[in-house]
Amino acid sequence: MNQLLQQYGEITGPEVISHLQQLAESLQGMKVVHVNSTRLGGGVAEILHKLVPMMNSLGLNAEWRVIEGNPDFFNCTKGFHNALQGFRTVIPESLLQVYETVNRENAEELRPVLEDADVVFIHDPQPAALIKWIENRKGKWVWRCHIDCSRPYRPVWKYIRNYVKDFDASIFSLAQFAQPLPHPQYLIAPSIDPISEKNVELPQDEVMAVFEQFGMDPELPLVLQVSRFDRFKDPIGVIEAYRIAKKVIPLQLVLAGGTATDDPEGEAVLEEVERASAGDPDIHILLLPPDAHRTINALQRAADIVLQKSIKEGFGLTVTEAMWKGKPVIGGDTGGIRLQVIDHYTGFRVRTPEGAALRIRYLLHHRERLNEMGELAKRLVKENFLLTRHLMEYLALMISLVKGFEDRIDVSE
Amino acid sequence: MKNHERPFNVRDCALVSLATGLRAHNLREFQDGLLRAPESSIYHHFWGRFLQPRFDEPEYNNDFAAWAYRGLHEKALAERLSVLDPTEFEDIESLRQEVLERVEERLDENEFVPWARSDQIFFFTRSQIIVLDTGHVLHHPSELADTLPEMALGSVFYHFIDARRRTQERIDDFTAWLEGWGEEFMPLCQRIMTVDPYFSSLKEIRSELAEIFRTFFGGGGR
Numbered sequence: 001m002n003q004l005l006q007q008y009g010e011i012t013g014p015e016v017i018s019h020l021q022q023l024a025e026s027l028q029g030m031k032v033v034h035v036n037s038t039r040l041g042g043g044v045a046e047i048l049h050k051l052v053p054m055m056n057s058l059g060l061n062a063e064w065r066v067i068e069g070n071p072d073f074f075n076c077t078k079g080f081h082n083a084l085q086g087f088r089t090v091i092p093e094s095l096l097q098v099y100e101t102v103n104r105e106n107a108e109e110l111r112p113v114l115e116d117a118d119v120v121f122i123h124d125p126q127p128a129a130l131i132k133w134i135e136n137r138k139g140k141w142v143w144r145c146h147i148d149c150s151r152p153y154r155p156v157w158k159y160i161r162n163y164v165k166d167f168d169a170s171i172f173s174l175a176q177f178a179q180p181l182p183h184p185q186y187l188i189a190p191s192i193d194p195i196s197e198k199n200v201e202l203p204q205d206e207v208m209a210v211f212e213q214f215g216m217d218p219e220l221p222l223v224l225q226v227s228r229f230d231r232f233k234d235p236i237g238v239i240e241a242y243r244i245a246k247k248v249i250p251l252q253l254v255l256a257g258g259t260a261t262d263d264p265e266g267e268a269v270l271e272e273v274e275r276a277s278a279g280d281p282d283i284h285i286l287l288l289p290p291d292a293h294r295t296i297n298a299l300q301r302a303a304d305i306v307l308q309k310s311i312k313e314g315f316g317l318t319v320t321e322a323m324w325k326g327k328p329v330i331g332g333d334t335g336g337i338r339l340q341v342i343d344h345y346t347g348f349r350v351r352t353p354e355g356a357a358l359r360i361r362y363l364l365h366h367r368e369r370l371n372e373m374g375e376l377a378k379r380l381v382k383e384n385f386l387l388t389r390h391l392m393e394y395l396a397l398m399i400s401l402v403k404g405f406e407d408r409i410d411v412s413e
Numbered sequence: 414m415k416n417h418e419r420p421f422n423v424r425d426c427a428l429v430s431l432a433t434g435l436r437a438h439n440l441r442e443f444q445d446g447l448l449r450a451p452e453s454s455i456y457h458h459f460w461g462r463f464l465q466p467r468f469d470e471p472e473y474n475n476d477f478a479a480w481a482y483r484g485l486h487e488k489a490l491a492e493r494l495s496v497l498d499p500t501e502f503e504d505i506e507s508l509r510q511e512v513l514e515r516v517e518e519r520l521d522e523n524e525f526v527p528w529a530r531s532d533q534i535f536f537f538t539r540s541q542i543i544v545l546d547t548g549h550v551l552h553h554p555s556e557l558a559d560t561l562p563e564m565a566l567g568s569v570f571y572h573f574i575d576a577r578r579r580t581q582e583r584i585d586d587f588t589a590w591l592e593g594w595g596e597e598f599m600p601l602c603q604r605i606m607t608v609d610p611y612f613s614s615l616k617e618i619r620s621e622l623a624e625i626f627r628t629f630f631g632g633g634g635r
Contacts (some may be wrong), residue, residue, distance in 0.1 A: 015565045022425055033506035118558040178432035187430040187538060334532070396429040396543050405431075405541065408454040408579075412424050412546035 001029040002057040023395040024058035032062040033117040037126035041290040043317040050193040067106040080125040083156030084149040085312045107133035129162045143170040150176045150337040191390035207301045221251040224303035229269040232312040237353045244357035252282040298324035325376035346377040423549040425567040428464045428540045435537035439528035452505040453539040459499045484529035488520040558626035566615040
């Protein structure tokens with residue numbers, strides 16, 4: 001067995017790998033291309049870093065291409081992102097022109113690869129317009145939407161839909177994110193990679209080293225939120241929750257985040273967070289580089305409770321990561337967090353800073369419940385949200401695309 | 414062909430989910446969705462939990478019951494829907510009719526139509542099942558005793574659950590195969606029939622089946 005597959009087999013059990021190999025049997029040699037807009041930062045890039053090598057290990061011919069953009073392009077696509085998540089965002093015509101130009105230029109660059117591919121996965125809106133300039137498409141094109149677009153700002157969705165409608169299929173993370181489109185819409189939850197630097201087991205001394213590294217107190221309970229500095233992640237609400245909880249129980253808060261190259265708003269939100277936390281030595285704001293995976297891993301393992309108090313969330317991979325490390329999560333009652341944080345079982349879902357504060361106090365007072373929930377959380381991730389399950393569904397989708405959309409597809413004959 | 418000449422090909426399967434575009438904000442729309450949803454959607458909401466990413470539902474065994482409780486706060490309806498055992502119905506259409514019956518009964522009882530918050534809408538989803546060959550072939554029932562403890566959960570689903578929908582006899586593949594081996598294996602078939610395919614997880618089903626086979630062959634059943 002290939003070494004990469006063997007590594008996953010050690011975590012998931014060999015039957016999972018065997019299942020993947022059976023699925024890949026009828027897809028051998030298939031040319032698969034994934035396209036997104038950043039190689040570093042954000043959940044999409046992290047998934048592709050392993051999904052593509054895994055597909056190759058299973059005998060497919062997969063590659064990952066990243067489109068190049070300029071600041072105006074990323075301002076425009078950040079606007080798309082906000083609008084798809086429901087914020088009223090007016091995007092000037094000049095920026096839409098930039099979006100189209102950048103996609104046209106990238107289409108020229110990628111044309112030979114994209115024309116020749118059997119299956120093309122286009123991730124999120126940034127490269128969606130590529131389809132317009134690749135007229136001689138040999139294979140099937142799939143738009144993979146990682147965003148919660150359950151209630152998009154209509155004018156912007158209408159613009160993006162104009163490109164998306166030409167795809168052969170689309171993928172949404174949850175049923176509620178799917179939009180009316182003239183093609184099949186698959187539902188595939190994302191995943192985490194258990195052998196990546198961000199999720200691999202760490203020695204205890206490496207975990208404890210973060211306390212000294214960031215000037216934290218190893219004696220104080222640690223509440224952590226890991227996320228980009230983004231308003232949808234509600235970092236100000238997290239600080240408010242911490243302040244309410246701290247009135248009755250001593251604790252410290254870490255807000256650890258980074259910025260992705262396609263997120264121009266990050267700095268402004270970071271400034272707001274710094275202002276909100278001013279003067280409290282137990283609030284630690286850590287601006288980490290995009291490759292600080294091991295540090296984030298250690299912080300998640302060092303934490304007592306992990307928060308993900310998002311107002312809007314696509315799926316919330318930081319929730320999955322924390323649960324994989326046996327931590328209960330207090331999460332916003334939104335999007336994919338609902339699929340992972342099962343109220344009172346793997347954590348708590350909250351709608352307000354007050355709700356988050358109440359649950360922080362409860363868990364820190366009931367350590368046995370905290371541990372039980374953490375164990376349940378880890379089991380839920382192991383059985384449902386590891387990369388192997390994600391890959392399994394991609395392979396099943398590719399079989400479906402090739403063989404048709406009937407209820408039953410038999411490739412055993 | 415006699416059964417001892419007919420080997421048992423172990424299959425595996427995977428489910429892939431698709432949106433149907435149907436949704437329900439309230440119980441009346443849910444009733445309408447039930448009428449319009451494809452059979453594969455009714456199947457998905459009863460059986461999908463076995464092979465799809467989700468928490469082992471601690472209270473309700475199907476998505477309809479879970480939504481009646483969480484989305485509509487209709488505990489009575491949730492209870493009535495949660496006891497529905499899809500294996501007791503001849504086909505998906507009969508199951509659909511029974512769900513509709515219970516929904517309509519609740520609508521008749523209520524003075525108003527129960528509704529869900531806008532973020533608790535029910536989305537009808539459907540599944541495609543993809544059947545795979547494991548390459549594993551069994552030539553005698555005793556080989557199942559060795560195979561079952563390690564059998565992939567997808568294989569357990571395909572042979573023990575999906576078979577009831579797929580085959581004319583509406584029985585699981587193990588029983589169908591064993592019946593062809595004659596009287597000797599009838600006691601084993603009867604014990605297999607005691608395993609509840611619906612109110613357990615796939616792991617529990619596998620473990621119960623493995624124990625039945627181990628006892629039968631290890632205990633001098635042959």
